[in-house]
Amino acid sequence: MLRPAMTQILKNNESYYSLVVAVAKRARQIAQEAEDNHEILIEKPVKIAVEEFAAGKYRIVENDDIGEKPEQ
Numbered sequence: 001m002l003r004p005a006m007t008q009i010l011k012n013n014e015s016y017y018s019l020v021v022a023v024a025k026r027a028r029q030i031a032q033e034a035e036d037n038h039e040i041l042i043e044k045p046v047k048i049a050v051e052e053f054a055a056g057k058y059r060i061v062e063n064d065d066i067g068e069k070p071e072q
Contacts, residue, residue: 004054014060022060023049 010019027045034041041048052058 004050009050009053010060014062018060018062019053022058023053026052026058 006016006019010016023046026049030045030048031041033039034045049058053060
């Protein structure tokens with residue numbers, strides 16, 4: 001699979017930052033699962049995670065208040 005464009009993965013005005021955080025979390029899960037099962041990964045965990053998000057296996061969940069300025 002070719003690298004999917006960010007616009008193909010992001011929907012409904014989701015933030016790029018949320019995608020990066022979600023992909024990083026999923027990549028860590030993939031790496032940990034492979035280590036626990038004594039598997040050797042052919043592809044990098046980040047690539048696998050991006051492909052999973054692009055395929056719709058996982059989705060980004062954001063808080064409603066994301067992007068608002070914090071109260072001081």
